[in-house]
Amino acid sequence: MLAALAVDAGRPVPVEALIERVWGADPPEGARRALYAHICRIRRLGEKQDTGGRGRLPVLRRPGGYQLDLDPDAVDLRRFRRLVALARVSGQPRDRQAALLRESLALWRGEPLAGLRGAWPARVREAWRRRRVDAAVRLADLEVHSGDPAAVAQQLRDLLDEHPTTESVAEALMHALYMAGDGAEALRCYAQLRHRLAEELGAEPGHGLRELHRRILLGRPPRGALYMPSASADPDTDARTGSVGQFLLAD
Structure with missing residues (x-):
């Protein structure tokens, strides 16, 4: 659940999107209740810890969803x-x-x-x-x-x-x-x-x-710079895949 919120830290995530991220396309019965329980646990965690000294992890209720209110540089x-x-x-x-x-x-x-x-x-x-x-x-x-x-x-x-x-x-x-x-x-x-x-x-x-x-x-030097950006979609618009927090990266 923390990962599902952190990929959009600072932006509201709809409840339906959170459920899909955590449980996939076929969520179990009671997924909404379980989601609320996870949110409560994250809030309690945020009251006890901070993210590398850069602030707590408050989860804010927003219309239709939740938002992890996190400093972007902590991500x-x-x-x-x-x-x-x-x-x-x-x-x-x-x-x-x-x-x-x-x-x-x-x-x-x-x-x-x-x-x-x-x-x-x-x-x-x-x-x-x-x-x-x-x-x-x-x-x-x-x-x-x-x-x-x-x-x-x-x-x-x-x-x-x-x-x-x-x-x-x-x-x-x-x-x-x-x-x-x-x-x-x-x-x-x-x-x-x-x-x-x-x-x-x-x-x-x-x-x-x-x-x-x-x-x-032919023995001819390559022409100019070779770099071309990937044709893939921006992770921020590709199913909201961007902005994963530092606490989500493996050591």
Whole structure:
């Protein structure tokens, strides 16, 4: 229940949405009574504890639902979203963008809603997984052009191990390897990804990856920045999946 409220901290959540988040599409009889009992327990918890010294956890009754009245900066993923948005503001120096993205990625200490099962927690995790990958790829693109491409490539290898069929990560890794002078390894990376996509998804690499592969084969440097934001919906509008609290991340 705390997670169901925390994903929309500072905003009212309808009772029906809370029930769906906690019990799924087929809630048991008495779900409303159980919800009220959970709310009472959270209120008692809020009277005894605070969130890292940044305030209590008051649950406010609102028309049609409840609201967790929490400082937005006490919510790791809301803070993450804010920092990423700041990094996207046009006209900023690259080092400023990179610093904001590093700060945002440093907030990750585990997966959102770790240990919770069901369709709604799964949507939360997937939406924020895409957000994290987008931020990491953007940071890598900035650092390749201003830092050590070989070091960036190693970081991207680790990220690709976590997300072995995510094309944006493989594309960023190929770019970093090529910029580090290892075009042969970039081509091997492409071949491995193509094999994984065919075996696991029955798919071929997308246009951007194929174009990068072609340019590396021809010995032509990649064109400009590779970063493109994920086409996924904003977690705040995708079934209200955004803004998971710091107390919801696994250590």
